[in-house]
Amino acid sequence: MQIRQVTAEERTDTMFPLQAYAFSPSPWADADREDYARRMRFYRTAVSLVAEEDGQALACVGAFPMRQNVRGVLHEMAGVASVSTHPSARRRGFVRELLTRLLHQMRDQGCTVSALYPFRPSFYGRFGFVGLPRFRTATFAPQGLSHLLSADLPGVVERVPMQAGFDDYDALTLRLLGQRHGFSVYDEVRTAEFRELPRWVAIARVDGEVVGAVTYRIDRFGGDLVAGDLLTTGPLGRALLLQYFARHVDQVGRVIVTIGADEVPELWGTDFPVLTQGRVDHPSHAGPMARLLSMEALTGTVTTADESITIEVVDDDFIAGCYQLTGEGGRLSVEPSKNAPQATVTCGGISGLAYGVLDPVEVMTRGFGQVEASAVGPLTALFPKRMPYLFADF
Template sequence: MDFRQITAAERTAQMFPLTAYAFTPSPWPAEDEERYRGRMQFNETALNLVAEEGGQALASVVGYRMRQNVRGLVHGMAGVASVASHPSARRRGLVRGLLERLLRQMREEGSAVSALYPFRPSFYARFGFVGIPRHRTATFAPEGLAHLIRAELPGEVERRPMADGFEAYESLTRRLLEERHGFSVFDDNQTAGFRDDKVWLAVARSEGEVVGAVRYHIAEYGGDLVAEDLLTTGPLGRALLLQFFARHVDQVARVTVTVGTDEVPELWGTDLAVTTEGRVNHPRKGGPMVRALDMPALSGTPVGAGDVTIEIPDDEFVGGVWRLSSEDGRLAVAKGSNPAATLTVGGFSALLYGVLDPVEVFTRGLGELTAEAISPLTTLFPRRMPYLFSDF
């Protein structure tokens, strides 16, 4: 078995048959392959690995060089995607070998964290990944926002094709990368591929500043307006975009928009009837998973007060005994001794990302903690729900 890195130009021949069979209806039409080949210009910076036998690719994995905000500090992030294998090659450890190589190389290149969308969470938990919240969808009739049509808001919304509004949209996502916990973006090469997406873009501005944006399409007259992530810098941006949705009252029956766990759509209007749903099922709609890849690189992360030593056993990337302390509200990571807690990679990552507290880490079987470790771990890593933007 040969594990090797391939170029974007090789992906169509080597990887497309694997990923198309794994993730799309098949047999697939010829235009699907041509469409895939046409997008490879936007994958020049991706790390593409395959496992070959007799010249045939039997398994694949792709690592996207991304950036992610973790508690206010932006890190290099390995976005893992296109994990696929030929049916005859499954259960042979090929995907494991590819993932280990990919994470090792991307850590060496500067990725401090990693994220993916799993087909089965328990499989990736063995690689140290832990779940974080999946996005919610809010579905409502636009007449429920009628009060906003009459509101005089200090701003306006412009509707543009994605290609025309691309710069405004990209600038907003780069701003949110610096401000929003869990937010992630692709590198410039990959991001350029979204410019020509066949969607509408609504951009909210106030005094010339972009304060919100949402990509969307309309399924049919009298049907649904289907929006992607509701991206805003605050309440004004949200109000402007919701007002824009309200103005579709005689055109569409329902609006569906993607929101984070910090949004409360039932409070958007007094008479608004809304269904907010977070659906997770496997293999199609797995909630995202994350893990830490480099402990020293986490130094400087905004944290609460506390000082505790932990051990993370049996991990190539973050294994060892580490003293974690707060220095002027920033995490300091140093080699330590006499640990007060033993955490799996997933257990530590759950604390870092703010999705579990120390007691939950214990009850989930992700660590063993002494009583004196619970308080400093709780104050160092207060609960905080991340929003993982970017599907990959």
């Protein structure tokens, strides 16, 4: 077995057959292959690895260069995708070898965190990844928001094709990248493909400033308005977009919109019927997972605690070691330490704390390590639970 990196142009011959068989209806048509080849101009900065035997590609992985906000610090992120294997080569360790090589390469290129959507979370858990909340959908009839039709809100909503509204939409995502924990975006090369999406985008403005945006499509008259992520800078942007949805009362039967785990749709109105769902099953509807690729990169993380603790990270190729974590002046510092550790955790354990999805007790109950009783308080204070919103779907 030989592993080699392929270019975006080579992906069509090497990776497309594997990905198409793994994730798409098959056999596929020639048009599917042609569409894939056309899209490869947006994959020029992706790192793509294939495992070959006798010149035949049997497995592949890829990573997109991205950025992610983790507790107020922007990290270079490796967005892992395109993980697939020929049926005859499955359970032979090809993906394990590829993923290990990929994470090392992305770490060497400056990535300090990584995220992915798993086909089986337990498999990626062995690589240090820990689960993050999956996005939710809110489904409701637009008449449930009728109270907003008479509200005199200080702002306007403009509806334009995605191509025309892309620059404003993209600028809003970059703004939210600096504000929202867990939020992530692709680089400019990959992001450019979204300009071509056959979607409307509703853009909410107040005094000319963009305060919200949402992409959507309408499947038929009397059918569904299916929206993407409800992106807002605050309550006013959300109210303007919900008011815009309400104006479709005589056109669509339902609105289905994507929301983060911290959104509470039942509070959008009084007597407001809404179905909020977060479906998770495998392999097709998995929640995302993430991990740290560097401990020192956590320096600068926002924290309100003035605490200091020594932890040891074990069983990991990237971040194993002993570290002193110190919160002072609203920021965290991380330095190598020779002190006796008060907590011994795996990569999944410290990643769960850093991303805010686990507290120290859950680290122990989930089997991610041992935390002394004296360390529970300081670790909880340094890493209070906080649900990340992983915006980018890759």
